[in-house]
Amino acid sequence: MRWVVANWDQVVSLALNHVLLSVLPILLSLVLSIPLGWWAHRRRTARRVLLSGSGILYALPSLPLFVILPVLIGTQILDPLNVVVALTLYGVALMVRSCTEAFDAVDAGVRDSATAIGHSPGQRFRVVDLPLAGPPMLAGLRVVSASTLSLVSVGALIGVPSLGYFFTDGYTRSFLTEIIVGIVGTVVLALLFDALLVLAGRLLMPWVRATDTRREDR
């Protein structure tokens, strides 16, 4: 505890960096995956390409990806942008599947009734498909958030500052406290992000709790 107090400024600045590196990939993966997921939901070929492509993307190991990216997109190797782009790719890889399955799960009857009462395809997407696909998408985004926050720390190996710095520095100095602070910090951030996502879900989708009267009937 005393170590945390003594190094409070460093803890805060690394945590802040950690958050900054995580927020963009999480948001981007949602924004990019909704149209991609809709596309995969509508077109068989798009589905095959996108879902197997995202599977392969997820197979790329993170540390090597951080190293490959500068070569592919022409950034400097220590540029934090590499980490942001790499994590966005992982996020999209996870999220496209969630979004596709979320759209798949929308009841066809509901969709037909929306068309029957005169919704245009655009309106139907906005007021029927998207809201109904929202809850499973949120579940997917929570997974993306947790894995992103955990992966950011790997960037410490190539010198991109985050709470992961405490792992490498603590290891070199055989100093357990420092490593624990890094782990606890990462987990706390993950829980915080998760709580924010759940809260945002409740604000944006208030009907979920109001109508969720399903009972287990197995």
Add this chain to the structure above:
Amino acid sequence: MRFLLSALAWILDPAHWAGPTGIGARLGEHLLYSLLALVLATVIALPLGLWIGHTGRGRAIAIGTSGALRALPSLGLLTFLAVALGVGINGALLPSTIVLAVLAAPPILAGAYAGVEGIDRDVVDGARATGFSERQIVTAVEMPLAAPMVLGGIRSATLQVIATATIAAYLGLGGLGRFILDGLPVRDYSQMLAGAVLVTVLALAIDGLLLLLQRSLVTAGVRAATGVET
């Protein structure tokens, strides 16, 4: 492109393949670390997952624990265990195996219980009515029917383990991560990139093999009834 070509040239150079620090040896170490962790994780998570699927008990705890484990940073756990266990480079295999097994357990567990839960209740009840004991239901009904899903879980665990086994090199162990971490301080991009390419190709190759195995595990009856699923 230039870098990718130089990485390929690095991989194809026969001088980089031989000896205890060559690509061949590193590939073998990488597979060994991954296999150790996967065996450990399977031994623990598979029976547990089958039990949860069969009894329907402990599902919420399993999901919660898996979620919490996902938020745990692998690099943090690795360095923590290495320092806490006080093992030097010689004993570094222990923390690295534990970390990789922790990573592998949740997907294996999820594959197992989701596979069993996904079985039509009538099938299980039918077996029970025919006089199958609970043990027989698990081994002769649930396990064969859940096998593709179980292997699906093992597959995604394998993918993650092979990808993450690169960080074992951070503790001074071998494996393909060596090329990345050794190239980093001296800015040898060809070597780093070669390591990255090798890990990715290895992960995808093993994944392809497991996918073939997974498809072959769909029982003949299920295949006839539903057509082969992707």
